[in-house]
Amino acid sequence: MTTEMWNAVDDYFSRGLVKSDPALDAALDASSQAGLRAINVAPNQGKFLHLLARIHGARRILELGTLGGYSAIWLARALPEDGTLVTLEADPDNADIARKNIAVAGLTDKVSVITGLAAESLEQMIASKTPPFDFIFLDADKVSYPEYLRLTLQLSRPGTVIVADNVVRNGKVADMDNDEPDVIGVREFFDMLAANPATDTTAVQTVGAKGWDGFSITIVSAPPGGAGA
Ligand code: SAH
Ligand code: DHB
Ligand code: MG
Numbered sequence: 001m002t003t004e005m006w007n008a009v010d011d012y013f014s015r016g017l018v019k020s021d022p023a024l025d026a027a028l029d030a031s032s033q034a035g036l037r038a039i040n041v042a043p044n045q046g047k048f049l050h051l052l053a054r055i056h057g058a059r060r061i062l063e064l065g066t067l068g069g070y071s072a073i074w075l076a077r078a079l080p081e082d083g084t085l086v087t088l089e090a091d092p093d094n095a096d097i098a099r100k101n102i103a104v105a106g107l108t109d110k111v112s113v114i115t116g117l118a119a120e121s122l123e124q125m126i127a128s129k130t131p132p133f134d135f136i137f138l139d140a141d142k143v144s145y146p147e148y149l150r151l152t153l154q155l156s157r158p159g160t161v162i163v164a165d166n167v168v169r170n171g172k173v174a175d176m177d178n179d180e181p182d183v184i185g186v187r188e189f190f191d192m193l194a195a196n197p198a199t200d201t202t203a204v205q206t207v208g209a210k211g212w213d214g215f216s217i218t219i220v221s222a223p224p225g226g227a228g229a
Helices: 003-017 022-033 043-056 070-076 092-104 118-127 142-153 181-195
Strands: 060-064 084-089 111-115 135-138 161-165 199-206 213-220
Touching: 003 043, 022 070, 022 092, 043 070, 043 135, 043 161, 060 070, 060 142, 070 084, 070 092, 070 111, 070 135, 084 092, 084 118, 092 111, 118 142, 135 142, 142 161, 142 181, 181 199, 181 213
Parallel strands: 060 084, 060 135, 084 111, 135 161
Antiparallel strands: 161 213, 199 213
C-alpha cells in the first residue's frame, strides 16, 4: 500500500460524497494564503465529524484547536438553528483567520472562537458553570490530551460524546519504546479512559490524506462527579 493510493481513495470519497462547499473551500484557501499549516481534518473526515454530531443531535459543541476554523465550520453546520459551538485556540492569528472564515460561512451567530490556552479557557468555563456540551472534539496539542480529558469531563453530562483526533500518529501510540511527549500524552489519555468506569471508548485507525492516524470516540455515562476529576 502506498500513500498515493490512500490519497487517491480519499480524493475519490471527497469528490463523490462530500459536496463542494464554497465556504469550506474558501476557509482552506484563506488558511493557506495566511500560511497556516494544512493540518486541518480532511474533507471526508470533516463530514464524518459533521455526521456524528447530527446523529447525536448535538446542540452544544466544544472544540479544542481551531486552526483556521475548517473543522469548526463542518461541526457548526450540524447544529440546529439555536445550537452553539465554542472553539478554543491559543494562537491569536489563527483565531482571527478562523473568525473570518466562520463569518464567510455565515456562522458567526452560532460560533465563538475563544483565544487563549485551551486549559485556561476550560478552567474558566468550569468556574463559571458553563452548561455541559453534547459533543466535544479534541484537536489541540496532543501532549495535553490527559489534561483536556480531565477538564472536558467536567463540562460533560451523561451522553456527552468526546472525539479525539490524531491518536495513532503513524502507529507510534502502540510503540512502547516511543517516548515522544505527544505519544506519551495520547497513551496516558487512553489509560485514563480505560480506568474510568464512567466512560466507554474505542478508537479506529485511518489512512488517507492525513497519513496513518486515527480517531477515538468516547461516550460519557455518568454525571461529572462520577465521570470527572
Ligand atoms: N481542528 C482544526 C485543526 C487544529 S490544529 C481543523 O481540523 O480544522 C491544532 C490547533 O491547536 C492549532 O491551531 C494550534 O495553534 C492549536 N493549539 C495548540 N496548542 C494549543 C493550546 N494549548 N490551547 C489551544 N490551542 C492550541
Ligand atoms: C498536527 C496536528 C493535528 O491536529 C493534525 O490533525 C495533524 C498534525 C501537528 O501538530 O503536526
Ligand atoms: Mg488533528
